[in-house]
Amino acid sequence: MGGMPEACHVAGGSESAVDRFDLPLTYDLSQVDPDSGVLVVTTYWRPRPQDPDPERPGEKLTMLSYLPTTAEQDCPCGSGQRFAQCCQALSYWHPLCPNPAMEGYSCVAPQTATFALLSAQARRELRAYLNADERLYCVEDAPNRAFWIHWGDPTVEAPEGMLCFGDIELRPNGALVVGALSERRMAALLDLLRPLDLGTPQLQRDPVSPVEKPPRKQAARRSHRSGGPGRPNRSQA
Numbered sequence: 001m002g003g004m005p006e007a008c009h010v011a012g013g014s015e016s017a018v019d020r021f022d023l024p025l026t027y028d029l030s031q032v033d034p035d036s037g038v039l040v041v042t043t044y045w046r047p048r049p050q051d052p053d054p055e056r057p058g059e060k061l062t063m064l065s066y067l068p069t070t071a072e073q074d075c076p077c078g079s080g081q082r083f084a085q086c087c088q089a090l091s092y093w094h095p096l097c098p099n100p101a102m103e104g105y106s107c108v109a110p111q112t113a114t115f116a117l118l119s120a121q122a123r124r125e126l127r128a129y130l131n132a133d134e135r136l137y138c139v140e141d142a143p144n145r146a147f148w149i150h151w152g153d154p155t156v157e158a159p160e161g162m163l164c165f166g167d168i169e170l171r172p173n174g175a176l177v178v179g180a181l182s183e184r185r186m187a188a189l190l191d192l193l194r195p196l197d198l199g200t201p202q203l204q205r206d207p208v209s210p211v212e213k214p215p216r217k218q219a220a221r222r223s224h225r226s227g228g229p230g231r232p233n234r235s236q237a
């Protein structure tokens with residue numbers, strides 16, 4: 001994976017529920033240039049060697065990395081605008097996360113979709129269906145609870161582990177909860193569940209707290225000629 005030169009481990013894995021963007025920012029953001037890149041949140045799954053079954057549940061690892069971007073490039077957030085007119089112009093970071101199968105990135109927008117309680121029969125069918133789907137990896141399959149991680153197709157493996165693109169959790173009360181970190185990820189998961197005819201889920205979006213960018217360093221490292229919005233290319237000395 002070429003684009004993540006300064007990856008930094010910021011949070012331990014939790015097999016609790018959904019991916020939430022709630023990273024302790026131990027990464028020193030004052031050291032990265034907000035004019036030359038975006039922040040990317042990536043979640044990995046990896047086995048935990050000390051466990052009786054290292055594969056289950058395994059653990060999640062969330063990393064924050066910096067993706068270098070130039071002003072003229074299409075913004076990595078997928079808006080279709082140039083970086084200079086989009087995320088570069090923001091006064092705060094809006095972190096991105098990779099789309100399934102690494103087809104670009106999307107703005108982080110943590111969300112859950114909760115389906116109406118399933119009957120015992122529907123739960124059995126659901127388990128069989130999801131366990132047979134190669135895009136999913138089942139990390140827990142207990143009598144009253146099950147948990148699948150969306151690895152996508154093709155799966156994407158990195159030195160840190162398998163990339164995760166969302167979760168599906170079957171809770172002890174019979175609720176089915178889908179968790180995803182972006183609209184694109186949620187759409188992929190809902191697509192995957194569609195053949196089961198589970199009805200319309202209740203969607204909930206969690207707020208993303210903006211992360212302040214460090215003060216811009218004047219001119220020194222700016223290489224684009226056109227000058228960003230509101231930033232005239234003055235070279236008076």
Ligand SMILES: [Zn+2]
Binds near residue numbers: 075076086
């Ligand atoms: Zn953007």
